[in-house]
Amino acid sequence: MSAPAIFDLSGRVAAVTGGNGGIGLGIARGFAEAGAAVAILARDENKNREALGELRALGVRALALKLDVTDRAALAPALAEVERALGPVDILVNNAGIARTVGVARGEIGDWDHVIETNLNAAFLLARLAARAMIPRRRGKIINIGSEYSLFGNPIAHSYSASKGALIQLTRSMAVELAPHNIQVNAIVPGWIESDMTAPMKSRPFYQEVLRRTPAGRLGTPAECAGAAIFLASAAADFVTGATLIVDGGYSIK
Ligand code: NDP
DSSP, X not given: OOOOGXXXXXXXXXXXETTTSHHHXXXXXXXXXXXXXXXXXXXXXXXXXXXHHHHHHTTSOEEEEEOOTXXXXXXXXXXXXXXXXXXXXXXXXXXXXXXXXXXXXXOOHHHHXXXXXIIIIHHHHHHHXXXXXXXXXXOEEEEEEOOGGGXXXXXXXXXXXXXXXXXXXXXXXXXXXXXXXXXXEEEEEEOSBOXXXXXXGGGSHHHHHHHHHXXXXXXXXXXXXXXXXXXXXXXXXXXXXXXXXXXXXTGGGO
């Protein structure tokens, strides 16, 4: 059974940062299944190669680019390379993200800077570049990946929560600026999702706390983030902008 046409991404080009694993790869796969050509942009060439193989096996045009999103000079050339290989970017997903321990009592300022540069500054710079190219075409979708810590405080990861909270306000501000150009900017707030980022927490008591607090009683999967991304990337969301779509099994309502 094929998906309703309103969710069809055939003919669209998507770029997903950090698309070689975890939530990013879940979203990249979802886009490919919905018919989009997909570029993944991340640092690890082995993971890039493996993910690229998976995407091509789904029968779409795909590209994997080695990119460190904190390398500001490399951002414009990377988007230009996607355009050369696949066509102009219609959908940008700012998914690349890291977490570090940086609080008042603990952590290094260098880690603060690295998290803010990766999670927030790179998202803005890439969105700006992508949006400038979308404006003349009068269409585009930008999706920023937030976190539960876009909404809640965190006792030990202030740079992470500050970056993810700011991403929501960045989403809203860009949405206001770009709506007249028919470009929609939205955010997804995933709850606790199975990935390399969350794997280490399974051996800690905090994991049981997360399960208790999540009404669904489990972590989500990267594939379960894909539906929200397909919706926001598709014509079904042409009148949805500045929104924060929470995909968390109910964690944030309890
Ligand atoms: P992973 O650690 O599995 O994936 C992170 C991805 O980001 C990897 O593909 C990594 O690829 C890429 N990445 C990291 N730093 C850079 C960089 N400097 N340049 C380019 N790519 C980079 O984590 P998740 O899939 O869990 O996380 C994805 C996003 O979702 C993040 O923004 C995270 O904050 C957010 N999130 C995750 C949640 C979870 O429970 N898992 C919950 C809420 C939000 P490479 O190392 O090859 O560069």
